[in-house]
Amino acid sequence: MELKGLHHVSAITANAKKNYDFYTKVMGMRLVKKSVNQDDTSMYHLFYADEIGRPGTDLTFFEILGAGHTYPGNNSISATSLRVPDDDALDYWLDRFNEFDVENGGITEQYGRKVIHFKDHEEQRLVLVSDQTNEGVAGGNPWAHSVVPEDKGITGLGPVKITIPDLAPTERILTEVLGFRRAGEYASDVTGVSPIQVYATGEGGTGAELHVEVRPNLPKERPGRGSVHHVALRVADMEELKQWKNLITKERLPNSGVVDRYYFQSLYFREPNGILIELATDGPGFATDEDVEHLGERIALPPFLEAQREEIEAKLKPLDTKE
Template identity: 85%
Template sequence: MELKGLHHVSAITANAKNNYDFYTQILGLRLVKKSVNQDDTSMYHLFYADEIGRPGTDLTFFEIVGAGHTYPGNNSISATSLRVPDDDALVYWIDRFNEMDVENNGIEEQFGRKVIHFKDHEDQRLVLVSDQTNEGVAGGIPWSNSVVPRDMGITGLGPVKLTVPDLEPTERILTGVLSFRKTGEYTSPVTDMPKIQVYTTGKGGTGAELHVEVRPHLQKERPGRGSVHHVALRVEDEVELNEWKKRISQERLPNSGVVDRYYFKSLYFREPNGILIELATDGPGFATDEDIEHLGEQIALPPFLERDREEIEAKLKPLDTKEK
């Protein structure tokens, strides 16, 4: 078995409206699903992605109203990358960020690629990475109605960085259980720490990498708004997901078992440094209950929550997500 790459990353916001404005009006992503956290229906769960929400293009947010500031640290998912088509796109994004007062470090090089480290309005740690030299997992297709020109638009998730105090336990799970391959290392352009290790799965490239940074003397991260909750990795289908469940259980890693999220099926577990990893199937996808032309406009609930719609909607602050 081999994981196909990144599926999605889920993070925390304190304000769904401000989050929606940033990720659609500044980053130009499409809101493909406006739903709720299935484990706590009092909070929004917003899904941003490419034109139809292809697996590997999806950045999601749980709204925790009043969530405090994140104190960055160890045992965390410490950076999320977003792919753009080429180096020229990064020049466009630098101009856009500077015009819109988005905090950024300018264009740098990381693992042989051009990148821009930047932050959203809640200090979410983000990276734009150029696919100029990418030969691995294909990116998605930006939405034609985005505020960003399609040839400059974000095409999906890029490498996700983990920060841990000790490499060995995490590496053992990545290579020994999840079948990642160690494919390189580089020095961080933002922390000047010892080498960051690169692990690759599937066809490789920007859409199939986890980067692991070791910070033995760093305090454990205190999560809040702007922190990442978990990273999800792509599995072909439910048959294969059940095989992964067997493997993870054989390793005596506590796990959730297979969970039906309606838009995909999932399995969750924590690796030894405490980072939450999800394995998620590619299908059935976000068009299961909405027309592709109108994704994300209404509150979408899976069938097992539909009977509680009135009660659920009453707890949520209205969020207008219809295209103007």
């Protein structure tokens, strides 16, 4: 068994409409699924991705109305990267961010790649990373109807950074249980902090890395709008997911068991420093219940929730995504 890379990252927003406007009209991503949190159907679950929502390209958001401010800290998923094709694309994005008053740190370098650290309107901690030198997992294809030119568009998820107080227990889970390998390190931009450790899986590269920052003296993060709920990793299929379940259970890591998310099958568990990790299958995908040309235009519900559609829709504030 070998995890293939990043599958998706799920974060929190306090306002679905403003979230939709930012990620489609500024970031140029496609809303490939407008659904609900299957564990709490009173809230939207929005999926932004490449043209068809390929595994490894999804950034998703749960709408929690009234979610408070995030107080960044330890035991957290502290940065999410989005891939762009090359260094020239970063020049385009720097101009675009300045045009739309998006807070950013300019073009810098991280782990031998050019990047732009930036924040969305809710202070979600994000990084654009250039795939100029990537030789690992291939990215997806930007949507042809995006407001961003295809050759500059976001092609998927890049490295996800976690911040923890103690490296050893997390490293053991990553390397001895999940099969990640230590791939390198780079200097932190925080004075006095140890180098950030890079772990890779599968083909490696920008689409298959977790970056681990160790901050023993940092307070625990207090999540809110702009915080990340969990990171999901790619599993080939259901048969392999069952094998992962057996392994995770054997390690005595409390887990959800296999959960049917309809668009993929999942298993959730927390590693010792409290990071919520999901293992998710590559299929069947988002075109299962919608035509590819019309993804994300209506509220999509898995079959086991369809009978509750009227009740579910009555609780949600209408969100026009056909624009």
